Structure formats: structure tokens, C-alpha cells
Amino acid sequence: MEQKIILVIDDEPTNIAIVTELLNSLYQIRVSTNGKNALEIVSKEKPDLILLDISMPQMNGYEVADKLKSSVKTSNIPFIFLTAKNDSQSMIEGFFKGAVDYISKPFSKEELLARVETHLKLNELQNSLKETVDEVAHYLELMDQNIISSSTDLEGIITNVSTAFCNICGFSKEELITKSHDIVKHEDMQKEIYDDLWKTINQNLVWKGELKNKKKDGTSYWVDITIYPDFDKTSGEKIGYTSIRHDISDKKRIEELSIHDELTKLYNRRHFNKVLHDEINRAKRDKKILSFMMLDVDYFKLYNDNYGHQQGDNVLSETGKVLTSYCKRAGDFAFRLGGEEFGIIFSEVTKEESKNYANAIKKAIENLRIPHIKNPISGVITISIGLLSIFPNEKISENEIYKKTDDLLYKAKESGRNTVCSN
Known part of the structure; x- marks a missing residue:
């Protein structure tokens, strides 16, 4: 282990010789006979402990202590006053100046060795503690900034x-x-x-x-x-x-892209399968009616043939916006199931309310007043709707729900389109 450095500051060479002889075998010793020179030494090589006399010409020990404490680089260097001044006032002044200890001359070898070793260990522990505190503070700052x-x-x-x-x-x-x-x-x-x-x-x-x-x-x-x-x-x-x-x-954005239809921004068929499964279970648990409507744009192929696929995409996009505007409750889900076919899953309403809801959507699409001269019903874009309501105690599979609703949609088309057909 590398030896600790001790700086001895005393204007009497004899005193320096005595202290050096006692400590030289255990520590690296640096010496100075005046305060000015001592401060120059400290600025070049930071000692682990300073033994400082008080009574010195030009700059006394108190003044040296003031200089040490006034600098950020040297303020944490521990120093012990080692002096012949043994009155209580000098001792009080010494501690007031920041000394970690005060040893009066003459002193015993054992006392000097014990106090020097004690304060070196204390300083090492303090430095270690400070490093730990600084490290903890650093990690706390990183956590605050990043967690x-x-x-x-x-x-x-x-x-x-x-x-x-x-x-x-x-x-x-x-x-x-x-x-x-x-x-x-x-x-x-x-x-x-x-x-x-x-x-x-x-x-x-x-x-x-x-x-x-x-x-x-x-x-x-x-x-x-x-x-x-x-x-x-x-x-x-x-x-x-x-x-x-x-x-x-970012993860959610990727998930959202994977479950949404790019054109209409509605949920896609893949997500429909999951939502239908979850909502069936939730409706049974909460003893609520679950409804599923399937809707289709009337004579959409004729529209595409007459107006072009770009305009057809615009119709699908506008339809998606209407469905989104009507699906504001937490239990409402709108889907593009494929082509011009859409679906809505909703719950917590009666059969009568469900049919009113479906008719409101049908009317909102017609009120877009998008021209469709190939639609013999009204000359604008319209939709047909199949509506199925499932009661909590009803035993029916997901495939059966889809098929029955599709059959109702087929009946709506067979009934003249631009209408709602329900169970």
C-alpha cells in the first residue's frame, strides 16, 4: 500500500528533525520551515495530513490555516496544530481555525503516532464516505433524469x-x-x-x-x-x-399500426377476432347485451367502375370517419372487415336502442351526400346493415355470431338496401 504523505511545518529545524525521525518509517515526510513555502508545496503535492506549528515568523500557523481553508483545493486537507502554545485560548483558536486536533509540545512518541494514525484513518473514511455519497448522488441524478x-x-x-x-x-x-x-x-x-x-x-x-x-x-x-x-x-x-x-x-405505435386499417384508421379484421372474443366474455361477466352490426356500402363495385378506385377509397375513408364519430364510448369498437365491409361491436344498450343506433349511422352515411348515380335507391352513397344482439345467457360461438350477422346483412340487401335488418 502506498504510504501516506505528511507535511511538517515548523520554523525550528530541531522540531522538524524530531517529528521526522518518529514518523519517517511509516509515512512519506515533507517539511517546510515557513508558511509561504508550505503553501507552495501543498499547491504542487497534496498531503494527507499537515502537522502545523503556530508560532512562526512572517506567516503564523493561524494564517496558514486560513489560507488552507480559503481554497477549494486545500480546504479538506486535515491539519493538526503541533505547538508549544498550550493555553486554552490558543487551543480554542486552533479548533476555530479548522484543526482536527491540537497537540502540545513536548509530546510523547506514542501520543503523536496514535493521533496521526487516527486522523489519517478518519480522513480516509471521510474521503471514502464522500466518494460514496457523490456516487450515490450521481446515480440518483441519473435515475431522476432517466426513470x-x-x-x-x-x-x-x-x-x-x-x-x-x-x-x-x-x-x-x-x-x-x-x-x-x-x-x-x-x-x-x-x-x-x-x-x-x-x-x-x-x-x-x-x-x-x-x-x-x-x-x-x-x-x-x-x-x-x-x-x-x-x-x-x-x-x-x-x-x-x-x-x-x-x-x-413506440411499441404501442407499432401495435396500433398492426391492428389498424391504413386507409380508414379503423381496427382491422385481425383485431376484430380478439375484440369479439374479449367482449363476449365481458358481456357474460357483466350480464350485458352484446351487439354486433355488419355494414356494407351499397353497389360499391358499380361506384368504383364509374368513379374510379381513388374516389372509391375516399368513400371508404369518409365511411370510416362516420363510424369513428359514433364510437365514442369505452365499449364501442369499429372495424374495417375487408373491402367495403365494416363492423361495429358495442354493448350495454337494449335491442331497441341498438337498432336506433344502427339507423342513426345509416342516416349519417346517407347525409354525406356523396354522389353515386349508379345507386338506384337514392343517387348517393348508402349502406345496408345486419344487426345481431346477443343476450348474456345465450350460448353462441364467435363464428356463429359472425355468420348470423352476415346473414342479416344479406337480408338487408335483399330487402332493397339502405336498411337495417336485425334479429
Whole structure:
């Protein structure tokens, strides 16, 4: 192990010789007979400990101590006053100047060795502690800048947020702290998700899931979130919650592209299969009527033949916009099933309300007043709709639901089109 460096400052060569002889075998010794020269030595080579006399000409020990403490580079070097001044006032002044110890001359060999070794160890421990604290502070800063985290009280009121949280949502810490976490809650998220979240954490369990959040500017982002209950270290009482988030917006964008129709922006057939399965189970669990309507643009092939495929795509796009405008509730899902065929899954309404809903959509499409001279019904774009309502206790498979609705759509077309045919 490399030896520690000790600087001895004393204007009496005899005193320096005595101290050097005692310490030379254990430490690297540097010496100086005046304060000015000592400060020059310190500026070039930082010692681990300084033994400093008080009574020196030109610059006394107190003045040297002031110089050491006034510089950032030398302020943390420990020094011991080693002096013949043994009155209490000198000792008090010495500690006031920042000395870590005070040794009066004459001193014993054992005392000097013990105190020097003690303060070298203390300084090493302090430096090690400072390095640890600095390292922890560095990692805490990295975490604050890069980990999207927040803490709340038991009611969901924000008590602390990381800088990364502010960066992703656009709110400042001042705008977030003391506010409800609902400030970033997105209205697209279903109530059932938050019900499950609160049920879980109220039982002192960890909740994990994906949430769509809202930024200050109204845009959205997605996070993978884990929420932990926080407990008081002394009483063990629950005091709040801490959440750690991971930005998954890019992942969600890719997922969104994979389940959406590029032209109409509606869900595609692939996603329809999943949603139908999930909604059947949810309707049975909640004992709600589940409805599925399938609609088709009347005489669409004739429209394409007459107006061209570009105009045909415009019709499909406009149809998609109408369906989107009518699917605002959490349990409403609109799909492009293929070609000019669309579908909507919805629930929590009666059969009569379902038919009124379907007729409203049919009327909204007709009210677009898109010319279609090959449509003998009205001369504008119209749609036909098959509507199936499924009761909670009804045993029916997903394939049967699709086939029965398709049959109803066929009947609507056979009945003259621009109409709704339901079960």
C-alpha cells in the first residue's frame, strides 16, 4: 500500500528533525520551515495530513490555516496544530481555525503516532464516505433524469415526481406536486382498468399494467407501469404509493399500426377476432347485451367502375370517419372487415336502442351526400346493415355470431338496401 504523505511545518529545524525521525518509517515526510513555502508545496503535492506549528515568523500557523481553508483545493486537507502554545485560548483558536486536533509540545512518541494514525484513518473514511455519497448522488441524478417515477399519498395526490416524468408529460414539478394523478389520466382508458388498479394497491399488492397517459398539450403517450405501496419505516403504516414507468409509446405505435386499417384508421379484421372474443366474455361477466352490426356500402363495385378506385377509397375513408364519430364510448369498437365491409361491436344498450343506433349511422352515411348515380335507391352513397344482439345467457360461438350477422346483412340487401335488418 502506498504510504501516506505528511507535511511538517515548523520554523525550528530541531522540531522538524524530531517529528521526522518518529514518523519517517511509516509515512512519506515533507517539511517546510515557513508558511509561504508550505503553501507552495501543498499547491504542487497534496498531503494527507499537515502537522502545523503556530508560532512562526512572517506567516503564523493561524494564517496558514486560513489560507488552507480559503481554497477549494486545500480546504479538506486535515491539519493538526503541533505547538508549544498550550493555553486554552490558543487551543480554542486552533479548533476555530479548522484543526482536527491540537497537540502540545513536548509530546510523547506514542501520543503523536496514535493521533496521526487516527486522523489519517478518519480522513480516509471521510474521503471514502464522500466518494460514496457523490456516487450515490450521481446515480440518483441519473435515475431522476432517466426513470419516469412518481410518488403519491393514499388518495393519489402527487408528492414527488422525477425530472424524467416531467419531461415525458410536459408538466413542471410545480404543476404536478399537490395535484391528483388524474392530471395525466387519458380519457380513452377504460374505468375497469383503474378499478382493478385501486383494488390491487388498496390490498397492499403491486399492480402492473399498461396505461395511456395524457401530456400537458393534450397529446398522449403509453407507459408500462408498476405501482408499489409505501410504508412508514417506524410504524409500518402505509403512507402512499410509488410508481415506476417505462415509455412504451413506440411499441404501442407499432401495435396500433398492426391492428389498424391504413386507409380508414379503423381496427382491422385481425383485431376484430380478439375484440369479439374479449367482449363476449365481458358481456357474460357483466350480464350485458352484446351487439354486433355488419355494414356494407351499397353497389360499391358499380361506384368504383364509374368513379374510379381513388374516389372509391375516399368513400371508404369518409365511411370510416362516420363510424369513428359514433364510437365514442369505452365499449364501442369499429372495424374495417375487408373491402367495403365494416363492423361495429358495442354493448350495454337494449335491442331497441341498438337498432336506433344502427339507423342513426345509416342516416349519417346517407347525409354525406356523396354522389353515386349508379345507386338506384337514392343517387348517393348508402349502406345496408345486419344487426345481431346477443343476450348474456345465450350460448353462441364467435363464428356463429359472425355468420348470423352476415346473414342479416344479406337480408338487408335483399330487402332493397339502405336498411337495417336485425334479429
